[in-house]
Structures are given as C-alpha cells and as structure tokens.
Amino acid sequence: MRYSRQRELVLRQVQSRCDHPTADDIYLAIRDECPGLSLGTVYRNLNGLVEMGRMRRVSIPGMADRFDRTLMDHDHLYCTKCGKVEDVHLDKEPINAMLKDRKDLAIERYSLNLYGVCSECREKESC
Amino acid sequence: MRYSRQRELVLRQVQSRCDHPTADDIYLAIRDECPGLSLGTVYRNLNGLVEMGRMRRVSIPGMADRFDRTLMDHDHLYCTKCGKVEDVHLDKEPINAMLKDRKDLAIERYSLNLYGVCSECREKESC
DNA sequence: TTAACTGCAAATCTTTTGCACAATC
DNA sequence: GATTGTGCAAAAGATTTGCAGTTAA
Numbered sequence: 001m002r003y004s005r006q007r008e009l010v011l012r013q014v015q016s017r018c019d020h021p022t023a024d025d026i027y028l029a030i031r032d033e034c035p036g037l038s039l040g041t042v043y044r045n046l047n048g049l050v051e052m053g054r055m056r057r058v059s060i061p062g063m064a065d066r067f068d069r070t071l072m073d074h075d076h077l078y079c080t081k082c083g084k085v086e087d088v089h090l091d092k093e094p095i096n097a098m099l100k101d102r103k104d105l106a107i108e109r110y111s112l113n114l115y116g117v118c119s120e121c122r123e124k125e126s127c
Numbered sequence: 128m129r130y131s132r133q134r135e136l137v138l139r140q141v142q143s144r145c146d147h148p149t150a151d152d153i154y155l156a157i158r159d160e161c162p163g164l165s166l167g168t169v170y171r172n173l174n175g176l177v178e179m180g181r182m183r184r185v186s187i188p189g190m191a192d193r194f195d196r197t198l199m200d201h202d203h204l205y206c207t208k209c210g211k212v213e214d215v216h217l218d219k220e221p222i223n224a225m226l227k228d229r230k231d232l233a234i235e236r237y238s239l240n241l242y243g244v245c246s247e248c249r250e251k252e253s254c
Numbered sequence: 255t256t257a258a259c260t261g262c263a264a265a266t267c268t269t270t271t272g273c274a275c276a277a278t279c
Numbered sequence: 280g281a282t283t284g285t286g287c288a289a290a291a292g293a294t295t296t297g298c299a300g301t302t303a304a
Contacts (some may be wrong), residue, residue, distance in 0.1 A: 001277065001283085001284095002277090002278050002282085002283060002284075003277095003278070003279090004277080004278080004284055004285080006236065006284080006285070007279095007284085013193050015159050022268090024268085031282085036285085036286065036287095037203065037285090037286085038285070038286045040269085040270075040271080040285085040286075040287080040288090041284080041285055041286070043258070043268090043269060044270085044271095044285085045284090047269095047270095051222075059188035059189070061186030061192075062186070062299080063268095064267080064268060064269090065188075065268085065269090067143070068130070077232065077234070080235060086234065090226075090229070090286065091225055091296095092259090094221035094222060094224065094225045095221060095222055095225070095272080097221065098217065098218055098221045099217075101218075102217070103264080104246070105204065105241070105243060106243045106244040106249055107243040108205070108207060108242050108243045108244075109242050109243075110238070110239060110240060110241045110242065111237050111242075112237060112238070113207070113237060113238050113240075113241050114232070114234050114236075114237045115233045115234070115236050115237065115238075116232065116233045116234040116236075117233040117235075119231070122233055128258080129258055129259075129299080129302090129303055129304065130258085130302095130303065130304090131258085131259060133259080133260070134259085135300085150294080151292080151293085163260085163261065163262095164260090164261085165260070165261045165263095166294090167260085167261075167262080167294085167295075167296080168259080168260055168261070169259085169265090170293090170295070171259080171295085171296095172259095174294095175265080183296060190293095191292080191293060191294090192293085192294090229299090235278065252281095
C-alpha cells in the first residue's frame with residue numbers, strides 16, 4: 001500500500017477523535033484540508049485501514065457505520081438518549097467460558113452491542 | 128390495528144419458516160397468493176408486526192434484516208460458510224451477572240451476534 | 255363513514271463502483 | 280512507466296414515504 005495524503009488525513013482524523021465518527025463525519029471534518037476530496041475516497045480508505053487493522057469498524061443496526069481508533073478488544077454502548085456511542089470495557093471471561101462450554105457450536109467470533117444510557121447522559125439526569 | 132389479508136400472509140409466512148427470511152424473501156414467497164402485492168406493504172407490515180411483538184427482527188451488519196418467528200429469547204449464529212442464520216439458545220446468566228456487576232453502566236438491553244459454522248455445514252465438513 | 259391499509263413510484267440513506275486522470279514508487 | 284489512488288458521478292441495495300385510491304369496521 002502506497003502513501004496518499006487522503007488516507008493519511010482519514011487515519012489522523014479517526015485517531016484524533018474518541019467519538020466514533022461516521023464516514024461522513026470524517027469527510028466533513030477533513031475536506032477543508034483537502035480541497036476536492038470525495039466521500040468515495042474516504043470510504044475506500046476507511047475500508048482499507050480497517051482491513052489493515054489500523055482502526056476498527058463499529059456497526060449498529062439501522063445507522064451508518066462508525067470508526068474507532070481503539071484497537072484493543074472492547075465493546076460499545078449505544079446511548080438511547082443522545083445517540084452517542086461509548087466505549088465499554090467488559091470482562092469477557094464469563095462469555096468466553098460459557099461459549100467454550102458449548103462444544104456443539106463452532107463459534108469463530110461474536111459481537112456484543114449494548115443499549116442504554118451513556119455516562120454523560122446519566123450525569124445530566126442525576127442533577 | 129385492523130385486519131388485512133396482506134398482513135395475515137406476511138405473518139403466516141414468517142411463522143411457517145425457520146430460516147429467518149428477509150423482507151424480499153417473504154415478498155417473493157407470498158406474492159403469488161396476493162396479486163399486486165407490493166414490497167413496501169411487506170415492509171410496513173413487518174415493522175408493525177415486530178412492534179406488536181408478533182415476531183422478531185434479526186439484524187446482522189452488512190445484510191438485509193431478517194425476521195424470526197421465535198419470540199422466546201435467543202441468539203443467532205451467522206454461518207460464515209453458507210450464510211444461513213441459525214437459532215442458538217445460550218445460557219445468558221453469565222452475561223447478565225457480569226453486566227449486573229457493572230453498576231457504572233446503565234444497560235437496558237444487549238444483542239449478541241455469533242459468527243461461525245452452522246450445524247449443517249459442520250456435518251458436511253466432517254464427512 | 256372514516257380511519258387504517260394498500261399499491262405504486264419516487265425518495266432516502268449508506269456504501270460501492272466504473273472510468274479517466276493523477277500521484278507514487 | 281507500472282501500478283495504485285483519486286474525483287466524479289452514477290449505481291446499487293435496503294428501506295421508507297407521499298399520495299391517491301381501497302377496504303375493513
């Protein structure tokens with residue numbers, strides 16, 4: 001894979017944010033720095049970067065994919081109040097153990113999506 | 128909500144199948160019994176029936192939603208060989224207990240998607 | 255009768271793709 | 280100079296929606 005300014009900007013943008021931006025968020029944020037940039041290029045680069053393991057894709061049914069700079073294993077909480085996606089680090093051992101017990105299943109991987117109220121909205125509520 | 132032949136056919140179709148059909152699968156299967164049926168009507172009825180709790184929606188990133196007649200709580204295994212979606216009944220207690228321990232999180236619900244090889248494909252493999 | 259439902263087609267939203275041109279190595 | 284990447288615009292796929300006509304209660 002060879003260098004491109006567009007890919008560099010996409011990667012930097014994702015790495016600089018903790019809010020799980022969509023392809024369009026990223027496009028809007030960097031297009032000023034790169035006149036003529038096209039959304040298709042952002043998509044192509046995001047796909048490549050995810051495939052290379054430089055970032056992760058977060059898929060939540062019914063909405064555009066988001067992109068996450070954090071490579072370490074973790075899960076996501078979709079806030080039912082404000083729509084934000086928050087990182088959550090759960091202890092996966094209970095799940096892994098339970099799945100390992102099921103020798104009738106050949107599970108390669110799984111994804112867990114959480115729905116609830118994010119920490120920011122909870123703080124607002126309790127005031 | 129009042130009776131309609133279209134809704135009746137959609138519901139019957141889902142209830143008669145264990146293969147998690149998509150809206151389009153359902154449309155193709157029943158349109159002979161209902162000349163002039165439109166895909167939009169199938170979508171509208173599926174949405175209504177899910178909302179009424181008469182069936183469940185199964186969302187897997189990157190593909191069309193599927194519909195599931197089984198109302199009881201369970202999970203889904205997406206087969207990476209053949210693309211089928213298989214019902215899986217897991218012991219959720221370990222997950223629920225782990226989540227309950229995390230009093231810093233306000234989780235309302237969660238969804239678990241499994242990826243692996245379905246029972247049918249595993250049988251074929253082992254021959 | 256009237257509120258809910260339908261068919262149709264167009265619109266929406268997200269993502270991909272074909273192609274001619276440009277940039278990298 | 281070969282190959283990879285880009286911009287543009289069109290296409291694709293899933294789903295929703297506006298509207299005028301139809302149907303159940």
